[in-house]
Amino acid sequence: MTEPSGAKGYVPSLPEHWRDNSLxxxxxxxxxxxxxxxxxxxxxxxxxxxxxxxxxxxxxxxRLLQIMIWARDSSLExxxxxxxxxxxxxxxxxxxxxxxxxxxxxxxxxxxxECARNGIHRIQHQHRALWHCPIHLVRLQEFCPYCGAGRRYxxxxxxxxxxxxxxxxxDQSDEDPSRLRFPWRPRSALHLAxxxxxxxxxxxxxxxxxxxxAALAPQDLRTHYAEMTQYAMPRWxxxxxxxxxxxxxxxxxxxxxxxxxxxxxxxxxxxxxxVERARVLAMMAGHRCVEGPLDRIWQDDYPCxxxxxxxxxxxxxxxxxxxxxxxxxxxxxxxxxxxxxxxCLSAAWFASVQSRMLGEPSAYRTLLAFLEAPAVPPSMxxxxxxxxxxxxxxxxHTFQWFAVGCPGPAQAVIRARARLEAIGRASQPRAPDxxxxxxVWIMHNL
Amino acid sequence: MEIALTIDELIALRDQVWDDHPIIxxxxxxxxxxxxxxxxxxxxxxxxxxxxxxxxxPPLSGKSSCADMLVVEMKRKKPACGVxxxxxVEDTHPxxxxxxxxxxxxxxxxxxxxxxxxxxxxxxxxxxxxxxGEARHLFLIFDEAQELSSGEFAWLKSVINRLVRDRVKVxxxxxxxxxxxxxxxxxxxxxxxxxKRFMSxxxxxxxxxxxxxxKPVLExxxxxxxxxxxxxxxxxxxxxxxxxxxxxxxxHHCEPIWGQLKRYALPGARTVVAMxxxxxxxxxxxxxxxxxxxxxxxxTPEILQRVPCD
Numbered sequence: 058m059t060e061p062s063g064a065k066g067y068v069p070s071l072p073e074h075w076r077d078n079s080l081x082x083x084x085x086x087x088x089x090x091x092x093x094x095x096x097x098x099x100x101x102x103x104x105x106x107x108x109x110x111x112x113x114x115x116x117x118x119x120r121l122l123q124i125m126i127w128a129r130d131s132s133l134e135x136x137x138x139x140x141x142x143x144x145x146x147x148x149x150x151x152x153x154x155x156x157x158x159x160x161x162x163x164x165x166x167x168x169x170x171e172c173a174r175n176g177i178h179r180i181q182h183q184h185r186a187l188w189h190c191p192i193h194l195v196r197l198q199e200f201c202p203y204c205g206a207g208r209r210y211x212x213x214x215x216x217x218x219x220x221x222x223x224x225x226x227x228d229q230s231d232e233d234p235s236r237l238r239f240p241w242r243p244r245s246a247l248h249l250a251x252x253x254x255x256x257x258x259x260x261x262x263x264x265x266x267x268x269x270x271a272a273l274a275p276q277d278l279r280t281h282y283a284e285m286t287q288y289a290m291p292r293w294x295x296x297x298x299x300x301x302x303x304x305x306x307x308x309x310x311x312x313x314x315x316x317x318x319x320x321x322x323x324x325x326x327x328x329x330x331x332v333e334r335a336r337v338l339a340m341m342a343g344h345r346c347v348e349g350p351l352d353r354i355w356q357d358d359y360p361c362x363x364x365x366x367x368x369x370x371x372x373x374x375x376x377x378x379x380x381x382x383x384x385x386x387x388x389x390x391x392x393x394x395x396x397x398x399x400x401c402l403s404a405a406w407f408a409s410v411q412s413r414m415l416g417e418p419s420a421y422r423t424l425l426a427f428l429e430a431p432a433v434p435p436s437m438x439x440x441x442x443x444x445x446x447x448x449x450x451x452x453x454h455t456f457q458w459f460a461v462g463c464p465g466p467a468q469a470v471i472r473a474r475a476r477l478e479a480i481g482r483a484s485q486p487r488a489p490d491x492x493x494x495x496x497v498w499i500m501h502n503l
Numbered sequence: 504m505e506i507a508l509t510i511d512e513l514i515a516l517r518d519q520v521w522d523d524h525p526i527i528x529x530x531x532x533x534x535x536x537x538x539x540x541x542x543x544x545x546x547x548x549x550x551x552x553x554x555x556x557x558x559x560x561p562p563l564s565g566k567s568s569c570a571d572m573l574v575v576e577m578k579r580k581k582p583a584c585g586v587x588x589x590x591x592v593e594d595t596h597p598x599x600x601x602x603x604x605x606x607x608x609x610x611x612x613x614x615x616x617x618x619x620x621x622x623x624x625x626x627x628x629x630x631x632x633x634x635x636g637e638a639r640h641l642f643l644i645f646d647e648a649q650e651l652s653s654g655e656f657a658w659l660k661s662v663i664n665r666l667v668r669d670r671v672k673v674x675x676x677x678x679x680x681x682x683x684x685x686x687x688x689x690x691x692x693x694x695x696x697x698x699k700r701f702m703s704x705x706x707x708x709x710x711x712x713x714x715x716x717x718k719p720v721l722e723x724x725x726x727x728x729x730x731x732x733x734x735x736x737x738x739x740x741x742x743x744x745x746x747x748x749x750x751x752x753x754x755h756h757c758e759p760i761w762g763q764l765k766r767y768a769l770p771g772a773r774t775v776v777a778m779x780x781x782x783x784x785x786x787x788x789x790x791x792x793x794x795x796x797x798x799x800x801x802x803t804p805e806i807l808q809r810v811p812c813d
Contacts, residue, residue, distance in 0.1 A: 066613030067612055067613055067630070068614065069612070069614075069629055069630040071633055091614040091626065092614075092625060097614060097615065098614065101613050
């Protein structure tokens with residue numbers, strides 16, 4: 058029994074909830090058991106802690122790292138805590154910090170897919186030195202296989218331990234288990250190892266310095282293309298797509314490369330056509346945000362990815378690269394710049410989603426930093442056919458406009474409200490303007 | 504843990520806790536024959552996967568004290584089991600959702616209670632499952648059980664069945680007024696399965712009938728009780744320290760005390776004295792004896808005649 062019934066409130070839990078789980082795992086398991094969230098359960102622990110340690114309440118149980126540090130430093134005994142539930146929480150936190158010292162604790166959530174299937178998260182999964190689950194010997198996961206989002210090791214409102222913010226089940230209960238258990242043998246591993254080296258995407262930076270890497274590296278995109286193209290091969294040669302490739306597949310889509318229309322148009326004409334098409338698509342999809350300079354767009358914490366991507370493309374677009382590389386591979390400027398725009402839009406979309414998941418607006422710019430590196434053209438030897446030819450991959454720049462919901466109107470309302478409040482404050486000392494006050498109230502309650 | 508106190512310290516402590524003493528407040532749970540019978544029958548039912556036993560008695564016959572004692576005793580005999588007392592309140596429009604919410608409220612269920620019926624069923628099931636502890640044994644005690652309607656018995660049956668499917672032993676103990684006999688008859692007419700499930704055994708709770716039954720109660724006051732908790736002091740030792748030190752014990756005066764108590768026998772029940780009358784008499788006896796506390800004190804029939812029972 059967790060706790061005898063009484064005025065303090067009873068939080069039902071089973072012994073197995075506490076046996077193998079980390080504190081986060083236990084809170085989540087108890088939450089599922091009681092048809093509520095881990096956060097709600099952590100709040101129940103907070104209430105008990107506030108009563109038990111009236112003079113110096115501990116940190117919130119949702120802040121797992123802090124409660125672990127507190128539990129380690131306070132060295133409480135069982136007799137010090139009367140609430141059985143709180144006692145178990147503190148004991149679990151102490152056990153966690155004993156199993157994985159704070160210096161070795163990862164601050165981002167890692168999990169084992171096999172443990173997750175049993176609803177278990179072990180504290181060992183958070184150990185910096187471990188990359189495989191000590192029980193199942195499978196590689197630990199750190200990103201959502203669908204959207205690629207990572208998460209901090211803390212309990213957040215409305216979040217479930219084994220469900221990403223995008224809705225994807227991290228315990229893979231949505232997937233076909235037969236496909237997971239018996240993947241295709243990697244007969245075309247050689248294909249996947251060699252092809253990415255030859256993939257050339259217009260304006261894609263070519264650096265591979267890990268220090269510059271910010272969640273997305275150019276090589277990831279090339280690998281994604283290689284994995285996509287394997288489907289042209291016989292089915293028995295297919296291999297499972299990597300988790301990263303599955304994530305990138307949501308943001309980056311490739312177009313079939315059609316080299317038949319080698320129009321000898323000028324670069325400016327190609328750019329004009331892409332701009333026209335982008336504006337039509339933006340208008341159809343309700344993206345009014347594309348107007349205006351990039352600096353103004355960055356005034357919002359999370360600007361529309363389409364606006365950011367489009368403005369980035371406008372800044373980057375130039376005839377030099379196309380003239381030196383695009384014409385050599387026989388590509389027409391409209392396709393070249395269209396793919397370039399697709400790269401900017403998708404990269405901005407990816408950065409936007411990641412920064413939202415992290416809750417860090419600054420991560421938006423950081424994640425876009427990989428576009429700042431110079432693009433490297435295919436080597437002349439490849440173009441000349443002396444070495445295996447470069448594989449041209451073109452990105453689509455159309456689907457993003459419809460896939461991304463524009464937060465522009467919401468941001469406009471926020472800005473308008475701020476302006477109205479400023480007006481209200483300015484006019485208040487002299488004569489309270491009822492109309493302004495009403496408008497502020499309406500905007501506030503929108 | 505026994506505390507070695509001088510007589511003056513004992514008297515000071517007595518003055519301090521007098522008004523809260525279980526004997527004085529008439530809240531003491533003492534081992535009467537009826538109480539022992541309830542314990543034994545409940546424990547016997549606990550052997551079964553799905554056991555039940557029902558008790559009825561007139562008002563103030565000590566049913567609620569029995570329920571409180573059951574909690575302590577069952578937890579003592581089977582430490583890893585769960586015991587829940589459910590105080591039934593009359594519901595003019597019984598509904599399953601309300602019963603389940605009431606169950607959750609009575610166990611002080613801390614998480615948010617689901618709004619839908621399916622959610623409540625799941626929460627009640629899981630809460631009771633967790634409550635049953637590592638022993639996977641749950642004692643469900645219903646006080647004022649005559650207020651339970653046929654529908655509520657049926658809903659409780661489904662709750663219990665679900666627990667039994669999860670290999671939890673469930674022992675149901677019903678305490679009710681004499682109206683429980685009527686409820687049993689109606690249940691038999693409406694749903695015979697419910698009568699078999701919950702009230703196949705219906706036993707009357709009797710008060711004290713003779714001096715022999717009173718003696719264990721007085722013995723418990725003399726030697727088999729403790730207040731304040733953990734002090735090691737028996738009830739008599741604290742309330743009458745000088746008398747106790749001089750070797751005086753209430754059990755030695757069992758016959759004259761019973762002689763006085765007989766006057767309060769329930770009408771039409773021969774010599775049965777209600778537990779409320781016993782508790783009232785003992786409280787008043789000790790109030791009368793307090794100023795007379797002395798190692799040489801003799802409890803004479805004259806003193807006992809001065810003791811009221813209300």
